[in-house]
Amino acid sequence: MFRTAEGHRSQRNSNRRDGRGRSGFRGAACAAAAAGMFLAAGCSSSGESGPGEAAGGVPVVEKGKLTTCTHLPYPPFQFEQNGKVVGFDVALIDLVAQNLKVEQKILDTPFENFKTGAFLNSGQCDLAAAGMTITDERKKNVDFSIPYFDATQALLATKKSGFTSLADVKAKGGKLGAQAETTGESYAKSQGFNPVAFESSDAVLNGLRTGQVDAVVIDYPVVQGWLKDKANSSEFVLGQNIDTGEKYGFSVKKGNAALLAAIDKAITTAKADGTYKKIYEQWIGPLPQAAS
Known part of the structure; x- marks a missing residue:
């Protein structure tokens, strides 16, 4: 059995996209909150434990x-x-936490900060785990674990649009959407589109529902999850699957070799002893042979 991390959600301004991280630790973060800036988690003036060391x-x-x-x-x-x-x-990082004899704590933060490593550099987080593709641009700011997931993009369209491919969307002048600051958005732009950018995956799906866009490009596993809901499968249709060669990784602050080694070890061990397969099948579905 895997212990599930408690979620510490914060209020997020969906219209704010700069996502600048704090330069200090908790005290500076709280001062920023008082000034109306984004804060990932609540503050308290006393009783917080501060930095420490995990096993090893x-x-x-x-x-x-x-x-x-x-x-x-x-x-x-x-x-x-x-x-x-x-x-x-969450389940994979729980394995890391268990090996380090600590408990995973989750902070909800803007996705654009994952490109810069802002919340890692400010000392608010130890690592980032957000279905994040390893890219050369992101490697300039953070260190990545070994890949833990092979990802593809997919086109999801409204049934009434009749679109089954990006070529259809372009030829018929359809509106395309994507989640902001993701590789799906980057791919759409590389294909000559100017996609409507949505702040979260929920907003992407709502954009389809409300007719703001006719189709979206987003990670295939996300689409798989959406289509398990009968309301979604009756309204939307899966179009082309787009193999972009993407691989997901967890990221840490540059130079944090000890934590990176612990993450890599947990992934490698989980794949070797069958734990990865169980987690994959629990949350995603049958494990492709190449990913085992």
Whole structure:
């Protein structure tokens, strides 16, 4: 059995896209909150434990915790269920936390900060886990774990649009959407589109429902999850599957070799002993042979 991390959700301004991280630790973060800036978690003036070490001398930003920055919701990787944050990424990082003899704590933060490593550099999080593709641009700012998931993009369209491919959308002048700051958005732009950018995956789906867009490009596992809902499958249709060669990784602050090694070890061990397969099948579905 895997212990599920408690979700610490914060209020998020969906119109704000700069996502600048704080330069200090909790005290500076609280001052920023008072000035009306974004804050990932609540503050208290006393009683917080501060930095510490996990098993093996791995440094952590909060004693007894492995603090994970993510961006909610992004099912099946991380989302809220019965008041807790669960999902594929959460379960894998729980393995890391168990090995380090600490508890995973999750902070909900804007996705654009994952490109810069802002919340890692500010000392608010130990790692980032957000269904995040490893890219050369992101490697300039953070260190990535070994890949833990092979990802593809997919086109999801309204049935009434009749679109089954990006070529259809372009030829018929349809409106295309994507989640902001993701590789799906980047891919759409590389194909000559100017997609409508939505702040979260929930907003992407709502954009389809409300007719703001006719089709969207987003990670295939996310589409799989959506189509399990009969209301969605009756209204939307899966179009082309787009193999972009993407691989997901967890990220840490540059130079945090001890935590990176612990993450890599947990992934490697889970794949070798069958735990990865169980987690994959629980949250996503049958494990492709190449991914085992």
